[in-house]
Amino acid sequence: MRAFLRFEDYSTGLALRLSIAFLVIAASLALFQVITRFVFASPSTWSEVITRSAMVWSVFLGVAVAFRHGAMISVEVIQQMLPPRLGLSLFMLANALSVIFFSILFWQGWAMAERVANQKLAALDISIAWAYAALPVGSVFIIIAIIAAMIRAAQGGWTSAQATPKPEATS
Template sequence: MHPLLRLDRALFGLVSILAQALLWLAVATGFFQVVSRFVLHSPLEWSEVMTRAAVIWAVMLGVALAFRHGAMISVEFLREKLRGTPQRLLEFVVNTTCLGFLVFLAWIGAQMTYRVRFQSIAGLEISISWVYLAIPVGAALAALAVLLRWLTPHTETSRAPVRNDAQ
């Protein structure tokens, strides 16, 4: 197996597990908040903040997974119409644009994370920078996903866009 494919499968398999675990954590803490507020009549300070943080992290990790599976940019109509050099040029433009945006987002997100490092989250008493860190981490993983999708050897089925059942 190609080394990039091994890295791809291991890294994004871990990202998928983390994103799923964070979604389950958000559901569990949200449910616990509802039970504590309306059944026990004793709302918790930390559960709403924990739910929000888990959802933010799950979304940013999910963005990386979506980029890895080709579900983010819908230029498939044009890509299917083109062949050869024009198709490769279109892929180059799309991938370069995505990479530029994601690197910029990671850079800005890292600056924001650094700027808020001394602020703490009410109810959890941890730095809010742990939540903000989801932005540069998710953007960097998404940029890596774009690169891996672009550079790894592929078959036609692995490059096929994610099917949209809503259509």
């Protein structure tokens, strides 16, 4: 289990760095698009397509990081109201359902990427499958992060992250 948790730590760190890189690319190209359109009155034909694809990649890689840090929408209020064992069971069930969802997304994303492999992105000579590949690739990172969260919860770490007290305001 420790080896898997170390692997998840590395893979989620990689997902974070890639997500940030794609977000920087998207923001930079969006700025480039605005400048070429409104300053030079000659809009770029390719930057919008790459911006959109980079945003999709950023989101799907960033979701793994969100699961790792417990930042996804959850049923935390209900979990905290229940007895610890029942709350843990609800946590595990919610995460198991998430694994099923992202497994289906992986499968469908893979199928979609295969279907569009011969199509090209608008204004570019690049397969649109590269944009659709964000679904299966992101799903793998997400599933790894969810399974690691379930392992940590089974080892007794599910309540500690959620029940940490908020720092009190000092006056």
